[in-house]
Amino acid sequence: MRLDRLKLKYGKKLPKLVWLLGTNGWNSDRLHRRIGDFVWRAVFCDASYPASDDPAWTTFVNRFKEKHARDPHFLQAIGYDSLRILHHVLQKSNAPGREALRDELRKLKDFPGATGLTGFTGGDVEKKLQILTIERTRGDVNRYEIVPASMSPREVTPAEGEVDQPSETEEAVEENGPGPHKRRTLPAPRE
Numbered sequence: 001m002r003l004d005r006l007k008l009k010y011g012k013k014l015p016k017l018v019w020l021l022g023t024n025g026w027n028s029d030r031l032h033r034r035i036g037d038f039v040w041r042a043v044f045c046d047a048s049y050p051a052s053d054d055p056a057w058t059t060f061v062n063r064f065k066e067k068h069a070r071d072p073h074f075l076q077a078i079g080y081d082s083l084r085i086l087h088h089v090l091q092k093s094n095a096p097g098r099e100a101l102r103d104e105l106r107k108l109k110d111f112p113g114a115t116g117l118t119g120f121t122g123g124d125v126e127k128k129l130q131i132l133t134i135e136r137t138r139g140d141v142n143r144y145e146i147v148p149a150s151m152s153p154r155e156v157t158p159a160e161g162e163v164d165q166p167s168e169t170e171e172a173v174e175e176n177g178p179g180p181h182k183r184r185t186l187p188a189p190r191e
Contacts, residue, residue, distance in 0.1 A: 019043060027074060027132065027146060039144075045129040047115040048077060049146045060114035074115070081113035 020042035027046045031039060048057050050071065060080060064072040089108060095101040109119040119126045133149035 024074065026134070029146075033144070039134050041133055041135070043131060043133050043149050045131055046074065047127050047129055048074065049130065049132055049148075051145060051147065054116070056112055056114050056116075077114045081111075081115050081118060084113060085111050085118065 020039060022039075022042055022044035024044060024046040026039065026042060026044045027049055029050065048054065050061075052058070057077075060077055061072060064070075064076065064080075085105070085108065088111065089095070089101065089104045093100070093104040095104050106120050106123065110117045111119065116128050131149045132146050134144050135147050137143040137145050
């Protein structure tokens with residue numbers, strides 16, 4: 001249901017809205033076309049997004065469109081970057097075997113690719129991620145687009161008449177510390 005319809009339906013007693021935090025699987029035009037306001041202003045991370053103006057991304061998108069006549073998906077960009085990284089390391093090092101190639105890959109830092117800078121530390125991939133959100137387009141409020149999230153700090157205050165109290169679980173964690181041991185209240189025995 002759209003936010004404006006919620007306001008009409010509930011008036012001043014609008015239900016509490018929450019911010020959704022998702023994965024890079026939310027970086028999809030299909031998702032927000034299907035469920036609109038349910039993911040409006042949702043926040044998620046990814047290395048790139050369709051409307052990015054990063055030159056490496058736009059170059060990749062343009063080349064992909066010329067060859068395949070459609071927009072690329074993130075996995076195609078990762079594949080493209082992976083092969084370029086492998087080609088770069090093979091040309092630079094002339095590694096004689098798998099172990100030498102692995103060692104050279106582990107040394108790679110800040111390789112410029114379509115999905116941003118990529119490097120390796122201890123066998124793990126390091127990639128700078130962007131915090132993204134889903135917003136309505138300026139021209140048409142019924143359409144949505146993925147854009148970088150503006151994460152400005154803001155004060156959050158409880159609604160009128162609402163008191164921000166810790167829950168029983170939060171109180172138990174404060175008393176007993178984090179972990180699987182949570183304070184439980186058992187009912188009194190029946191007589």
